[in-house]
Amino acid sequence: MAEERYSTDAGEEDIERVRLSMLAAACDPKTFALLERVGIGPGMHVLELGAGAGTVSAWMAEQVGPDGRVMSTDIDLQFHEDMPDNVIVRQHDVENETLPAAHFDIVHARAVLQHVPSRAEVIEKLLAALKPGGWLVLEDGQFMGFGEQSLPEPYATIHKIIASGSMNEWHDPNYGLHILGRLRELGCTDLDVIGEVWAMRPGEAGGEWWFLALERAFPRLVEVGMVTQEDADTALAQVREPGFAMISTTSIATIGRKPV
Ligand SMILES: C[S@@+](CC[C@H](N)C(=O)[O-])C[C@H]1O[C@@H](n2cnc3c(N)ncnc32)[C@H](O)[C@@H]1O
Numbered sequence: 001m002a003e004e005r006y007s008t009d010a011g012e013e014d015i016e017r018v019r020l021s022m023l024a025a026a027c028d029p030k031t032f033a034l035l036e037r038v039g040i041g042p043g044m045h046v047l048e049l050g051a052g053a054g055t056v057s058a059w060m061a062e063q064v065g066p067d068g069r070v071m072s073t074d075i076d077l078q079f080h081e082d083m084p085d086n087v088i089v090r091q092h093d094v095e096n097e098t099l100p101a102a103h104f105d106i107v108h109a110r111a112v113l114q115h116v117p118s119r120a121e122v123i124e125k126l127l128a129a130l131k132p133g134g135w136l137v138l139e140d141g142q143f144m145g146f147g148e149q150s151l152p153e154p155y156a157t158i159h160k161i162i163a164s165g166s167m168n169e170w171h172d173p174n175y176g177l178h179i180l181g182r183l184r185e186l187g188c189t190d191l192d193v194i195g196e197v198w199a200m201r202p203g204e205a206g207g208e209w210w211f212l213a214l215e216r217a218f219p220r221l222v223e224v225g226m227v228t229q230e231d232a233d234t235a236l237a238q239v240r241e242p243g244f245a246m247i248s249t250t251s252i253a254t255i256g257r258k259p260v
Helices: 013-037 055-064 119-128 155-169 179-185 205-223 229-240
Strands: 045-049 069-074 087-091 104-110 130-142 189-196 250-257
Touching: 013 055, 013 104, 013 130, 013 205, 013 250, 045 055, 055 069, 055 087, 055 104, 119 130, 119 179, 130 179, 155 205, 155 229, 179 189, 179 250, 205 229
Parallel strands: 045 069, 045 104, 069 087, 104 130
Antiparallel strands: 130 250, 189 250
């Protein structure tokens, strides 16, 4: 796939599937609380953008019930699970394809906009897809500072390298900081933000999404000579040691309402 796309290399599907399921397990309870807060309920039409495995879409389907509809989209459906009948699954590129106008009661996207180059225009598109009074719930990250935390060497040095490499890959890993401003510019009402960090520990979903990425990245860093095999092995043992904990990136959820 082109470099401008969030993607996985062939042969890495299994690890990416596990990583997505870890991300979902760590984030779903907070996402469900946000969606409950904006009033998801029976009969609603909702959009889950960049659904990944679709765990949020499946939960939304239960909330909107048989009279409601969930549209679950992703540019790449390879990890998308089978869905109940009230979920419409679409392969859809939000940058280059249209969405129905003034159709949805809620539009939700988690960890998607940071990967989408034309994210500012995409937010406008998402707003146009909402009914007047509908809610935008956009969760994205803030990577800034993640590479600077206190960690044991040699992991500390390798962590800095990988944190800055991920920043390039993710296009705008701090986009969580900018969504509120964009919603304000677009005239949204009822604005709010909720930020959160957590302790990432080995063996727990909240940490494994990152530790699995390290396992994938280390051989490449050794291959290009940025890290020695010995340091890579020691660093991996450090983050895998029972009792190890480090601070996550910041998750920022932004909520806004389309003016009536
Ligand atoms: C980090 S994953 C997050 C998946 C899911 N939202 C979650 O939180 O578990 C980012 C997702 O955005 C999707 N994505 C990236 N660019 C996209 C685009 N232009 N249109 C639709 N989906 C896109 C990717 O395919 C991927 O599934």
